[in-house]
Amino acid sequence: MNFELTISPINEIDSSLELILIVKKNLKHDFVQNKKLLKKAGFKAGQDETCLLVEKNKLYVGLESINDENLRTAMAKAIQALNNTQFKSLKVATYMESEKTYHNIRAMVEGMLLGQYTFDRYKSKKSQQKLKEIVFSLEEYSAFEVDMEEAASAIEMGQITADATNFTRDIVNTTPEDCYPKTLADIAEGLADESELNCNILKVKELREEKMETLLAVARASRHKPRVIHLSHKPKDAKVVVSLIGKGLTYDTGGLSLKPSTSMVSMKLDKSGGAAVLGIMKAIAEMNLPIEVHGFVGAVENMIGGDAYKPDDVLVAKNGKTIEVRNTDAEGRLVLADVLGYAQQEVKADYMFDFATLTGASVVAVGHYTSSIMGNGKKPKKLVIDAAKASGELASILDFNKHLGKCLKSNIADISNISNTPYGGAITAGMFLDEFIDKENKKKWAHIDIAGPAYVEHAWGENPIGGSGAGVRMMLRLLEKLASN
Numbered sequence: 106m107n108f109e110l111t112i113s114p115i116n117e118i119d120s121s122l123e124l125i126l127i128v129k130k131n132l133k134h135d136f137v138q139n140k141k142l143l144k145k146a147g148f149k150a151g152q153d154e155t156c157l158l159v160e161k162n163k164l165y166v167g168l169e170s171i172n173d174e175n176l177r178t179a180m181a182k183a184i185q186a187l188n189n190t191q192f193k194s195l196k197v198a199t200y201m202e203s204e205k206t207y208h209n210i211r212a213m214v215e216g217m218l219l220g221q222y223t224f225d226r227y228k229s230k231k232s233q234q235k236l237k238e239i240v241f242s243l244e245e246y247s248a249f250e251v252d253m254e255e256a257a258s259a260i261e262m263g264q265i266t267a268d269a270t271n272f273t274r275d276i277v278n279t280t281p282e283d284c285y286p287k288t289l290a291d292i293a294e295g296l297a298d299e300s301e302l303n304c305n306i307l308k309v310k311e312l313r314e315e316k317m318e319t320l321l322a323v324a325r326a327s328r329h330k331p332r333v334i335h336l337s338h339k340p341k342d343a344k345v346v347v348s349l350i351g352k353g354l355t356y357d358t359g360g361l362s363l364k365p366s367t368s369m370v371s372m373k374l375d376k377s378g379g380a381a382v383l384g385i386m387k388a389i390a391e392m393n394l395p396i397e398v399h400g401f402v403g404a405v406e407n408m409i410g411g412d413a414y415k416p417d418d419v420l421v422a423k424n425g426k427t428i429e430v431r432n433t434d435a436e437g438r439l440v441l442a443d444v445l446g447y448a449q450q451e452v453k454a455d456y457m458f459d460f461a462t463l464t465g466a467s468v469v470a471v472g473h474y475t476s477s478i479m480g481n482g483k484k485p486k487k488l489v490i491d492a493a494k495a496s497g498e499l500a501s502i503l504d505f506n507k508h509l510g511k512c513l514k515s516n517i518a519d520i521s522n523i524s525n526t527p528y529g530g531a532i533t534a535g536m537f538l539d540e541f542i543d544k545e546n547k548k549k550w551a552h553i554d555i556a557g558p559a560y561v562e563h564a565w566g567e568n569p570i571g572g573s574g575a576g577v578r579m580m581l582r583l584l585e586k587l588a589s590n
């Protein structure tokens with residue numbers, strides 16, 4: 106999609122179709138044209154309601170009120186209303202909420218690109234969007250002065266953010282036959298080839314040398330060998346250093362503690378944390394933020410077989426702690442234990458964030474659309490919550506507590522990989538990871554369980570069926586904020 110920005114009044118723009126947003130309470134207002142036709146079509150200007158008046162070359166979209174969230178979903182629905190139409194170009198005025206020019210325009214751009222997303226890699230008939238151009242007019246409707254430079258930057262940042270989110274969605278939606286650990290490593294190397302990012306890939310030999318034995322145990326039964334990916338963005342004189350760590354389980358069968366068949370369906374989603382880290386690194390390079398960012402991905406497939414790791418095994422993690430395996434389906438935390446250890450060894454970061462589809466319990470706790478945020482330090486958690494809100498993602502804090510922590514005790518090893526109680530599973534998983542965070546980093550780290558929003562089998566807001574790209578938008582906002590401080 107090509108975006109253009111002009112100060113010409115909307116009527117002077119040569120474009121086949123005009124998009125008009127109507128705030129519900131203004132539907133009867135004098136300035137609304139085509140009232141009779143809209144009434145006939147049953148258009149009530151409810152949030153996300155669309156009405157295409159083809160003969161008038163106008164697409165009407167309803168809004169409850171003007172704010173980022175409403176603009177984002179309204180734009181997503183507007184673009185979807187044009188699926189299968191022949192319109193090539195769309196013109197739209199800017200709609201502003203007091204001084205929030207930048208955020209409102211960015212939300213509109215993100216909504217359009219996120220709403221336009223389709224995944225048709227496996228369809229014989231590919232979807233065909235004719236719409237190729239959006240022209241924003243800064244002249245009309247807006248009661249506020251709009252700065253051209255600010256608007257242009259909002260469009261650019263919105264485009265980078267949405268493209269990275271869609272890039273992550275593509276990875277998540279790809280089948281385990283087409284996306285296995287090496288594929289994730291190839292994608293990372295591809296990103297490094299196209300940008301200034303550096304890329305280092307650890308294969309089995311290096312993983313052994315690095316003593317990442319818990320990760321190797323999880324990977325053992327798969328015909329696809331594991332990889333650990335390290336991408337880095339290192340501008341000169343960076344003020345802040347951030348490490349991002351992603352769970353990249355390209356498939357999770359549960360291992361010998363095999364998942365029931367219905368729960369296994371969709372477990373290609375288990376690479377969503379790793380896919381989010383790749384998407385974020387892509388965007389960071391494009392934005393060229395003046396902060397140092399490292400992306401680590403533990404890319405592994407959890408399978409069954411004669412060589413599979415077993416319940417009752419005791420594994421030694423990179424940091425030397427011993428882990429009693431009581432359930433091979435709690436594999437993400439084992440992989441992350443070692444990747445967290447490796448990330449801390451390689452980079453002395455000011456902040457560390459991990460992304461993982463870690464527990465079904467997170468989905469039970471906060472529902473499908475929300476990520477659970479955990480950790481010991483208030484600051485990183487608050488940064489995530491604030492950034493999520495600004496970005497259009499949902500996030501809630503789940504507090505650690507010492508009573509749940511005790512449920513991870515093992516009789517035979519330093520810690521068990523599952524809790525001895527069935528409740529609070531998102532928190533006990535987070536507290537398990539905490540055991541692999543070095544003392545000096547305890548308050549620098551936050552864990553983001555994206556099991557709820559990463560992959561949903563229905564469309565919601567500006568998100569499609571399947572991979573949503575959870576984590577990408579929130580973390581980009583967070584990194585942008587750190588870069589601007």
Ligand code: BES
Binds near residue numbers: 359374
């Ligand atoms: N990948 C799953 C978690 C998951 C479940 C993500 C549903 C998205 C949707 C993870 O590896 C897992 O299987 N966790 C177990 C942990 C349990 C064995 C303690 C779970 O949540 O049931």
Ligand code: ZN
Binds near residue numbers: 359433434436
């Ligand atoms: Zn699992």
Ligand code: ZN
Binds near residue numbers: 354437
């Ligand atoms: Zn898993």
